[in-house]
Amino acid sequence: MDAPVYYSKAEFIETDTGNKVSRRATIAGPQNIILGGKTIISSGAIIRGDLRRTGPGHAVVISLGRYCLIGEGCVMRPPYKTYRGNFNYYPMKIGDHVHIGANSVIEAATIGNHVIIGKNCVIGKFTIIKDCAQIADNTVVPPNTVIPALAMFSGSPGCFIEDLPESTQEMVEAQTKQYYTRFQPLDR
C-alpha cells in the first residue's frame, strides 16, 4: 500500500539471512556483532562492536534481533562503567522488531522486543527498555533508567507519559515487517 523506500543497490550489502547493511555505515569489530536477520543498518550509522569486555575469549558486544532498523547516523555504543576499580564495557542486547530513529545515540544495556525509539534521542548508559515501550523523538533518557513495558517516554529528562494500547505489539510487528518489505533496492 505504502510507497516503497528505495535504496541504491550498490550501497547495501544483503546477507543470506536478509540483513541489509549500508556500506556507508561504520561497523567496528564486526566479529562481535550479531544481527538476527532482516535487520537494516542505514547509512552513516556507527556500531561499536570493538568496545568489548576485557579478558580472553570471544565476546558478543552488540546483538540485534530480527526486523530491526538502525536509522541514519545512529551511534550504538556499549555501556561502560568502573566496577571494583576496573573499567569495563558491558554487552548491549536488542530484541526483535526494534526501530531506532535517525541520529539517536544508544548506550542501553537491554532493549526488549517491539520497541520504537524516535529520532535524535539519547539513551543513557545501562538503560533497560522493556518490551513494547516507545520513546518519542528528541528524548533524553538519563543513565540507569528503567523503562517499563508498554510505556511511552518523552522529554528531557525522559519521563513516563502514558500507557500504550494493548495492541502495540501487533502494530509494531506489522510496522517493522512492512518497513522491511518496503525497503527495496533500486538498480542503477
Next chain:
Amino acid sequence: MAPTIQYYCPCLSGYPIQTPPPPHMPSSSASFHPLHSLFFCEECDAVRCNRCVSVEVSGYYCPNCLFEVPSASVRAEKNRCARNCFSCPICRTTLSVVASDPPNEDDLPGPASISTVGEPPFFLYCNHCRWDSAEVGITFEKPTGLAAQLQKFEDSAAESLEFERLKEHFEPFLRTSSLSSSSHMPSLASHSLHTSSVTAAASAALARDIPGVSKYNPHTRSRAGRDRTVNKDEMPEYKSRVEMGLFNQLGSGGDEGDVDFMTHIETASEVAKLEQRWGNSWVSSLKTSDLRPLRIPLHSKVSKRCPTCRHILIKPEQKAQSVRYKIKLVAANYLPAITVALPHTHDVSRRIQSKTPASTEDKQTIIMAGKSYPFHLALTNPLYDPIQVRLSVQRMHVTAATDGTAPDKARRTPFAVSLPTSPFPVAAFAEAWEYDDDEDMFGLEDDELGLEPVGKTSRDRDGRGKIKTVGVLERRANVTIVGGEVVIGKEARGHVKFNMLVSYTYRSDDPLPSEDGAGTPSRVIAKAPEVKTFTFYTVVDLGPITPREESKVEPEI
C-alpha cells in the same frame, strides 16, 4: 498532514440510533478513536473505547525496580515503592545510590556508581541534573533498604503523625460500631448512622482546630445527635497534639518567612516549581533546597470490562512486564482496518524529487478549493472469512455542519464525496507467509460486482483521472483498495472531513445467530441464517483545503 481515518465509538451518543456527531464539530473528536485503541465486545457485538470500558486494577508494580507489589502492602506503603527507588525532587529522574568516596586517584567523571564496595555514608545522586541528597543532608549508612531508612523522616513529620493519631483515634470506634451493627443492626441504615456520627465527630474536631472550617451539617444531624446519646456510638473528644500555629512554622506558606524569602531570591530556580511540589502529600516549603527525594509512585496493570455486559475485554497476564494477555478483544481483530491515501500527493512529491531535491512543503498534502481529487481507501480484512463491504457517506445536515464553526457564506456543503455504491469483497485473512510470493489474488468475483475488473496495472492510469477513479482499484491477499473522489467547492475552506458508514457482511461461526442477534440495533440478520452484517461509522480526514485566493492556480474543472 497525511490523511487519517478514525473509528466511532457510540458510547457518548446515548441514543439507540448511534449516529456520530457531524465531523466538523470540535466535540466530535471525543467520539472517534484510532482503530488500535478500540475494543470489541463479542457479547454485545459492539465497539468499546477506553472512555467507556470499566477498568480494574489487576496488579501493582514499581516502574523502576519492576517489583510486583502485593496489593495487601500497597496501602501500607502509601502507593509508592518501598525499596530503593527514588525520584529526583528537581527533575523526576530516578536517583542512583552512590558511595561517598569519589576516589581521588581516579579521574573518571561522575562518582563510581551503584553498590560497589564504596564507603559509607551513601547518598542519592541524580544522573540528569546532578542533584545529590547530601546537599539536603540525607545520607545513608548502608546502600540497601533506603526507603526504610528514610521512613523515619517521613513518619516523624508532624502532619503524618497527626494523621496517624486521627486514624488511631477513630479506629476502635469504627471497629465497635461495625461489630455492633453486624450483631443487632445489620441494615443499611446503621451504616449510614455510624458514618454520620463519625463525620460529625471529625468535623467537630476540624472546626475546633481550624478557624474558617464550618461544622459539617448532615441532613440527618438531629436524628444522629439524638441517637448518639442513647447509642454506644459515644466517643471521646479528639485532642490534637499539634497546634495550628505549628503548621505555619513548618512552612505551610504565606507567612512572613516566605515573603522574606521571595524578596531575596536571586535566581528563579531557588523557588520550587509547582510541578516539583504538588506530588507531596503535605504542605511543603517554597524553597528548592527543602525538597526531598520522593519514593517512586507505583504503576498498575489493568483489566478492562465491557460497560454494559461486564464481560472482560482485556485481562493481562499476572507478570508485570509481560506484554501478553489472557483475554484481549481488540477491535482490530474484528473490524476491517482502513487506510486512506491521496494518490495525487505521491505523484507530486515523486515528480519533484526526480527533478530537484524536494523541500518539505512540497510533500504536504495540497487540496485546492474548486478542484476534484481521487482518494484511495485500502481495506484489510482481519477475519478468516471473506467479507462484503459497503461504504456510504453520512449525509451531513448543512445547518449542523456549519453552525457556528464556519462563516455564513459557506452554508453550502463545501465538498461532495463519491464512493463506490455497490458492495465489494475483501478476501479472508490467512497467515502472512501464504502471500509472500506477491501473487495477486484478484479476479474471483469481479463480475458479481457489476464493475469492470481492474487489476494492479490499471491503477497507475487511474491516477490521471481519465479512467474511473471510483470503484475497486486493486485486490490482493486480504486487502482491497477502492477509489473515491472528492469535489471541493469553490468557496470551501476548513478540512475535508466526512463521516463514512462502513457495513460488512460475513459468515458467522455462531451456531445460533438468532440468539445474540437481538443485542444491539447495529446487527441485522440477513436472510441466509449464517450471514451477519456489522455496521460502524468512521471519520475520514483528507486534510486542510487550501483556499482559492491563496492558490494562484487556475481550477481545472
